[in-house]
Amino acid sequence: xxxxxxxxxxxxxxxxxxxxxxxxxxxxxxxxxxxxxxxxxxxxxxxxxxxxxxxxxxxxxxxxxxxxxxxxxxxxxxxxxxxxxxxxxxxxxxxxxxxxxxxxxxxxxxxxxxxxxxxxxxxxxxxxxxxxxxxxxxxxxxxxxxxxxxxxxxxxxxxxxxxxxxxxxxxxxxxxxxxxxxxxxxxxxxxxxxxxxxxxxxxxxxxxxxxxxxxxxxxxxxxxxxxxxxxxxxxxxxxxxxxxxxxxxxxxxxxxxxxxxxxxxxxxxxxxxxxxxxxxxxxxxxxxxxxxxxxxxxxxxxxxxxxxxxxxxxxxxxxxxxxxxxxxxxxxxxxxxxxxxxxxxxxxxxxxxxxxxxxxxxxxxxxxxxxxxxxxxxxxxxxxxxxxxxxxxxxxxxxxxxxxxxxxxxxxxxxxxxxxxxxxxxxxxxxxxxxxxxxxxxxxxxxxxxxxxxxxxxxxxxxxxxxxxxxxxxxxxxxxxxxxxxxxxxxxxxxxxxxxxxxxxxxxxxxxxxxxxxxxxxxxxxxxxxxxxxxxxxxxxxxxxxxxxxxxxxxxxxxxxxxxxxxxxxxxxxxxxxxxxxxxxxxxxxxxxxxxxxxxxxxxxxxxxxxxxxxxxxxxxxxxxxxxxxxxxxxxxxxxxxxxxxxxxxxxxxxxxxxxxxxxxxxxxxxxxxxxxxxxxxxxxxxxxxxxxxxxxxxxxxxxxxxxxxxxxxxxxxxxxxxxxxxxxxxxxxxxxxxxxxxxxxxxxxxxxxxxxxxxxxxxxxxxxxxxxxxxxxxxxxxxxxxxxxxxxxxxxxxxxxxxxxxxxxxxxxxxxxxxxx
Numbered sequence: 001x002x003x004x005x006x007x008x009x010x011x012x013x014x015x016x017x018x019x020x021x022x023x024x025x026x027x028x029x030x031x032x033x034x035x036x037x038x039x040x041x042x043x044x045x046x047x048x049x050x051x052x053x054x055x056x057x058x059x060x061x062x063x064x065x066x067x068x069x070x071x072x073x074x075x076x077x078x079x080x081x082x083x084x085x086x087x088x089x090x091x092x093x094x095x096x097x098x099x100x101x102x103x104x105x106x107x108x109x110x111x112x113x114x115x116x117x118x119x120x121x122x123x124x125x126x127x128x129x130x131x132x133x134x135x136x137x138x139x140x141x142x143x144x145x146x147x148x149x150x151x152x153x154x155x156x157x158x159x160x161x162x163x164x165x166x167x168x169x170x171x172x173x174x175x176x177x178x179x180x181x182x183x184x185x186x187x188x189x190x191x192x193x194x195x196x197x198x199x200x201x202x203x204x205x206x207x208x209x210x211x212x213x214x215x216x217x218x219x220x221x222x223x224x225x226x227x228x229x230x231x232x233x234x235x236x237x238x239x240x241x242x243x244x245x246x247x248x249x250x251x252x253x254x255x256x257x258x259x260x261x262x263x264x265x266x267x268x269x270x271x272x273x274x275x276x277x278x279x280x281x282x283x284x285x286x287x288x289x290x291x292x293x294x295x296x297x298x299x300x301x302x303x304x305x306x307x308x309x310x311x312x313x314x315x316x317x318x319x320x321x322x323x324x325x326x327x328x329x330x331x332x333x334x335x336x337x338x339x340x341x342x343x344x345x346x347x348x349x350x351x352x353x354x355x356x357x358x359x360x361x362x363x364x365x366x367x368x369x370x371x372x373x374x375x376x377x378x379x380x381x382x383x384x385x386x387x388x389x390x391x392x393x394x395x396x397x398x399x400x401x402x403x404x405x406x407x408x409x410x411x412x413x414x415x416x417x418x419x420x421x422x423x424x425x426x427x428x429x430x431x432x433x434x435x436x437x438x439x440x441x442x443x444x445x446x447x448x449x450x451x452x453x454x455x456x457x458x459x460x461x462x463x464x465x466x467x468x469x470x471x472x473x474x475x476x477x478x479x480x481x482x483x484x485x486x487x488x489x490x491x492x493x494x495x496x497x498x499x500x501x502x503x504x505x506x507x508x509x510x511x512x513x514x515x516x517x518x519x520x521x522x523x524x525x526x527x528x529x530x531x532x533x534x535x536x537x538x539x540x541x542x543x544x545x546x547x548x549x550x551x552x553x554x555x556x557x558x559x560x561x562x563x564x565x566x567x568x569x570x571x572x573x574x575x576x577x578x579x580x581x582x583x584x585x586x587x588x589x590x591x592x593x594x595x596x597x598x599x600x601x602x603x604x605x606x607x608x609x610x611x612x613x614x615x616x617x618x619x620x621x622x623x624x625x626x627x628x629x630x631x632x633x634x635x636x637x638x639x640x641x642x643x644x645x646x647x648x649x650x651x652x653x654x655x656x657x658x659x660x661x662x663x664x665x666x667x668x669x670x671x672x673x674x675x676x677x678x679x680x681x682x683x684x685x686x687x688x689x690x691x692x693x694x695x696x697x698x699x700x701x702x703x704x705x706x707x708x709x710x711x712x713x714x715x716x717x718x719x720x721x722x723x724x725x726x727x728x729x730x731x732x733x734x735x736x737x738x739x740x741x742x743x744x745x746x747x748x749x750x751x752x753x754x755x756x757x758x759x760x761x762x763x764x765x766x767x768x769x770x771x772x773x774x775x776x777x778x779x780x781x782x783x784x785x786x787x788x789x790x791x792x793x794x795x796x797x798x799x800x801x802x803x804x805x806x807x808x809x810x811x812x813x814x815x816x817x818x819x820x821x822x
Contacts, residue, residue, distance in 0.1 A: 071095035184337035273300030305341020324428035487558030552604030575628035591739035600634030621681035683754025692732025
């Protein structure tokens with residue numbers, strides 16, 4: 001008899017659920033094991049602290065962190081320089097938790113970054129648009145491109161097709177690709193600013209805010225350059241190309257044109273929203289920014305966020321919050337991410353607010369309600385609505401505007417950032433300072449204490465400064481520019497500091513220079529001695545260099561203007577003037593020192609011309625006025641002949657000044673001069689530095705200078721040799737061939753460009769710096785016609801004071817070698 005067992009429907013139902021759960025667990029286990037490394041289907045590339053280098057060790061691929069050791073990223077950076085500079089990041093939005101548990105693998109047909117912490121196996125990033133097997137190979141190329149090669153050696157995926165924030169030589173920007181900035185200097189996460197080819201025509205490049213608001217464009221491609229970037233006409237160290245512009249297959253890029261010793265260079269979308277071009281300078285061991293757009297950083301849309309005020313004059317921390325407000329994201333604000341903007345300090349009842357006037361400003365605001373009303377009605381209307389954040393009122397037209405939502409791009413009305421509105425009034429919490437102090441007595445005590453403290457400080461300050469009051473007042477009344485940051489010495493103090501002016505360092509046209517000690521530091525004291533003269537030069541020196549500072553300008557510590565005494569106190573330069581190294585049998589400088597000096601002088605002059613509030617023309621650039629500190633760094637000195645030009649002017653009419661042999665031709669003719677006069681003098685000085693000799697002395701063996709007993713003018717002979725490609729003939733023989741030929745050629749060509757007859761043909765000093773650093777290709781210049789005429793002309797044989805045609809008379813005997821040639 002057959003037997004049957006009875007299974008209840010409930011048991012059957014539970015059994016089915018159990019089977020489903022078991023199956024699900026097996027499926028989840030299968031999925032988890034698929035995401036983890038499977039020895040049979042994956043290939044480990046790097047893990048932990050291991051690194052892949054490019055062939056010449058220019059770039060490295062590995063895991064890194066910024067300022068937070070709990071967040072790690074896979075990235076590519078320059079390994080050949082000391083400054084950490086990352087050019088590509090894979091897992092920008094999903095950081096790894098630990099470097100030790102991180103790995104890069106080829107798995108499942110993709111390049112993957114995995115986080116294996118706590119026995120988990122999370123894929124935090126994987127390559128897209130590619131499918132390759134585990135037999136593929138990963139290589140980091142010398143141009144910074146990470147590529148995956150299949151078994152046949154064909155590249156099936158490359159990082160250049162998926163850029164981060166950096167555009168490198170050899171990389172292409174195509175339709176659909178975007179470069180996106182870091183969120184801040186410490187956070188590689190995508191920020192709000194990006195660059196792309198502009199749709200729908202794809203014939204220009206644009207910068208975007210939040211992927212939708214264009215705030216800068218390059219202008220259309222003209223066939224050689226972008227119409228809005230005329231700097232592209234300059235012979236760069238690389239060549240730009242634009243394939244198939246104005247089509248959906250458009251491709252823009254650039255390649256380096258220098259065959260050897262290519263400088264490190266990159267374009268970068270900064271977290272501040274600017275596109276910047278950098279070139280690495282081995283001399284300064286830093287990145288030099290060569291170009292940026294927008295030129296005014298405050299034109300970057302939304303840079304300072306809501307209610308953040310942008311000041312373009314500041315180089316760091318450009319964004320500020322008004323009183324009564326604070327950054328929304330304090331940590332991000334400190335790191336340079338200002339996009340969060342500002343928020344009120346207080347959350348108290350908004351109807352207890354007031355309005356803070358900030359004047360005429362430019363800003364963008366889309367939500368505005370306009371009406372015709374009085375100022376009091378305008379304020380009342382805004383205060384009755386907590387969403388109203390600011391107002392403007394024009395008393396002439398009795399027009400009122402209430403603003404709502406966000407106010408972006410706040411800046412000075414002179415910043416050319418947008419529409420200038422009526423004076424803006426920001427809504428701020430009403431101050432409660434008086435209510436916080438519980439007693440009038442406390443207020444009185446604090447007031448009296450402050451008064452006593454301030455009075456004491458004032459009395460002490462009066463006693464200390466009393467002895468300098470008359471001197472300083474006299475100088476400020478007589479000078480064009482008030483001096484506020486220099487120490488005023490008495491004659492007695494400087495007499496004691498120099499031990500009675502007993503140790504003379506040198507002597508020049510206007511007086512002598514002595515060594516001394518001030519506050520335990522060595523100083524050089526220049527004493528103007530010319531009877532009845534020197535007062536104008538003294539004022540120029542104090543008022544010019546007394547208000548500026550630069551690493552390549554000598555620092556003026558103070559001065560003395562007491563009765564007939566005129567003295568200037570400088571930092572002491574232990575290695576003296578450059579002129580002492582340009583004598584036969586004198587002290588020698590190796591090539592590295594000379595090249596640093598050449599760039600240092602150029603930077604100092606460029607600062608005077610282009611970076612000071614008022615343009616300053618030095619008017620007397622020559623080796624005697626170039627001092628060398630303990631590290632042989634160049635310091636431009638002697639501003640007694642300097643001329644200031646307002647930024648609204650480009651020329652200044654001045655009487656003839658400077659030293660013969662260094663003076664530009666246009667100055668000799670009596671026309672108004674420009675900064676190009678200094679460029680000419682710099683070129684003459686550069687030739688002397690290159691040749692290790694003065695421009696006026698006996699000719700070299702086999703030279704073209706005429707009889708050996710006659711003075712010989714070096715520049716025309718050197719210029720001809722340089723333009724003919726024989727730069728080695730010009731180089732100082734004392735170097736014994738120990739120099740960098742590429743740098744020597746560059747210096748020689750720059751020198752000849754600087755001494756061109758026509759000032760328009762000479763480069764600016766800012767451009768000279770870029771030429772010397774190798775950022776700009778230096779082409780062969782034409783020989784200066786005026787100088788070349790001296791080579792064959794009869795007047796050439798009399799250079800040095802014997803010529804009937806006295807165009808050049810050599811170096812004035814008035815300027816001897818000294819610590820400061822005055």
